[in-house]
Amino acid sequence: MKPAHYVNGAFTAAGTAFPLRSPVDGREIGTVPEASRETVDEAVRAARAAVEGPWGRTSVEERCAYLRRIADGIEARFDEFVAAEVADTGKPRDLAATVDIPRAIGNFRSYADLAYGRPERAYPTTVPGWSGSGRALNYTVRRPLGVVAVISPWNLPLLLLTWKVAPALAAGNAVVAKPSEETPSTATLLAEVIDAAGLPAGAFNLVHGHGANAAGEHLTAHPGVDAIAFTGASATGSAIMRNAAAHVTPVSFELGGKNPALVFEDADLEEAVEGTLRSSFTHSGQICLCTERVYVQRPVYDAFVEALAERARGLRDYGPMISAEHRDKVLSYYRLAVEEGATVLAGGGVPVFGDARDGGYYVEPTVVAGLPQTARTVREEVFGPICHVAPFDDEDEAVRLANDSPYGLAATVWTTDLSRAHRVAPRIEAGIVWVNCWNLRDLRTPFGGVKASGIGREGGEYSLDFFSEPVNVCVKI
Numbered sequence: 001m002k003p004a005h006y007v008n009g010a011f012t013a014a015g016t017a018f019p020l021r022s023p024v025d026g027r028e029i030g031t032v033p034e035a036s037r038e039t040v041d042e043a044v045r046a047a048r049a050a051v052e053g054p055w056g057r058t059s060v061e062e063r064c065a066y067l068r069r070i071a072d073g074i075e076a077r078f079d080e081f082v083a084a085e086v087a088d089t090g091k092p093r094d095l096a097a098t099v100d101i102p103r104a105i106g107n108f109r110s111y112a113d114l115a116y117g118r119p120e121r122a123y124p125t126t127v128p129g130w131s132g133s134g135r136a137l138n139y140t141v142r143r144p145l146g147v148v149a150v151i152s153p154w155n156l157p158l159l160l161l162t163w164k165v166a167p168a169l170a171a172g173n174a175v176v177a178k179p180s181e182e183t184p185s186t187a188t189l190l191a192e193v194i195d196a197a198g199l200p201a202g203a204f205n206l207v208h209g210h211g212a213n214a215a216g217e218h219l220t221a222h223p224g225v226d227a228i229a230f231t232g233a234s235a236t237g238s239a240i241m242r243n244a245a246a247h248v249t250p251v252s253f254e255l256g257g258k259n260p261a262l263v264f265e266d267a268d269l270e271e272a273v274e275g276t277l278r279s280s281f282t283h284s285g286q287i288c289l290c291t292e293r294v295y296v297q298r299p300v301y302d303a304f305v306e307a308l309a310e311r312a313r314g315l316r317d318y319g320p321m322i323s324a325e326h327r328d329k330v331l332s333y334y335r336l337a338v339e340e341g342a343t344v345l346a347g348g349g350v351p352v353f354g355d356a357r358d359g360g361y362y363v364e365p366t367v368v369a370g371l372p373q374t375a376r377t378v379r380e381e382v383f384g385p386i387c388h389v390a391p392f393d394d395e396d397e398a399v400r401l402a403n404d405s406p407y408g409l410a411a412t413v414w415t416t417d418l419s420r421a422h423r424v425a426p427r428i429e430a431g432i433v434w435v436n437c438w439n440l441r442d443l444r445t446p447f448g449g450v451k452a453s454g455i456g457r458e459g460g461e462y463s464l465d466f467f468s469e470p471v472n473v474c475v476k477i
């Protein structure tokens with residue numbers, strides 16, 4: 001499958017081709033067309049025609065049937081999607097097969113259920129003294145926003161693309177999606193599945209390319225776009241917001257994080273070690289929800305840190321960074337940590353495999369300690385397999401340390417004292433707090449962050465609310 005744009009119901013490779021490289025060994029595995037400003041404009045116009053035409057005339061039942069057909073279409077080509085996701089990202093196959101692709105199917109099915117079953121409110125109103133009966137009926141209906149731009153990242157390419165496309169379509173919008181230039185393949189397969197599902201031309205459009213001064217910016221700055229949904233780095237979010245300001249375009253942002261883990265002395269230590277190993281090193285730390293700061297109550301600090309470092313040193317089947325540039329950025333933080341005075345307890349460099357992977361973008365899972373809260377390594381998002389560990393003494397200090405960050409996306413709390421869990425979790429400045437678990441997901445729950453970690457929430461009715469406008473109708477009766 002060759003990455004291609006999908007505009008107004010047709011596939012096209014228009015635009016300058018740029019190389020697609022395997023993060024596993026650096027080999028060129030294909031080329032990707034860079035969408036020009038004209039191609040992006042054509043996609044936005046096609047989306048507008050669809051939402052003002054056949055797609056805008058669909059009922060919620062019809063749209064939910066399309067979503068279910070898309071889910072079935074992904075499922076029918078499951079192995080192709082897994083192979084494409086692994087090829088673009090280098091992530092372990094079992095991760096793509098158990099998380100990325102099943103969740104994409106789940107995203108379409110859950111939003112088909114949620115959108116179909118979504119009630120609206122009505123209020124029988126009495127207004128004493130109002131002319132006539134003094135009575136009215138107020139009810140709410142929802143209108144789609146119109147043309148929605150979706151900008152999705154390279155870490156969970158299909159999961160995060162469909163996490164926005166499914167609710168946007170369910171709510172009746174037409175979509176123009178721009179996936180990361182690093183991971184075009186499953187997005188193109190999704191366009192093939194959507195094409196086969198028979199959605200009206202222009203309901204879903206896909207353009208490939210880079211961000212700044214390229215396809216991404218052409219799309220987010222386009223006056224024909226009615227809303228922007230983006231997952232990615234906070235700095236990019238700021239740039240998109242500047243573009244959106246010109247037309248007061250609403251934005252939904254799921255941005256960066258510097259997620260803390262709090263390990264209390266009463267935690268099940270093995271569970272806390274295993275859980276923090278997963279939350280720090282799954283997909284080599286390239287998940288916005290990953291842990292990069294670990295705070296451990298002093299009585300169990302040495303035992304926990306020694307166990308975590310040993311397990312980190314023992315990791316073997318991990319994947320690479322997405323690109324040479326990202327690998328270099330992560331390694332620059334490994335060097336910075338040492339320059340800032342950190343002790344390296346595990347990793348800190350580049351693994352030597354003695355095979356083709358030595359041409360890829362691998363870095364070692366890394367655990368560092370000994371830095372103050374003011375260190376850049378403790379404040380800035382690395383987005384790689386590194387966590388900093390530090391001790392704390394009491395609950396208030398733990399919460400203060402956790403909240404001492406410009407970010408606020410997710411957190412984990414490890415404790416067997418449930419009163420403590422219910423005291424601490426709501427005090428953490430984050431959108432999601434997991435207790436004695438990590439990344440356990442219910443798609444109906446609010447998902448997103450505070451501070452520099454984003455604007456708004458996704459998931460369940462939160463996404464459907466963002467992708468639609470409530471209209472209150474008041475009828476005098």
Ligand SMILES: O=C(O)C(=O)/C=C/C=C/O
Pocket residue numbers: 155156160163286287288289441447
């Ligand atoms: O698990 C999810 O629903 C999700 O959206 C994960 C986002 C990760 C971002 O890097």
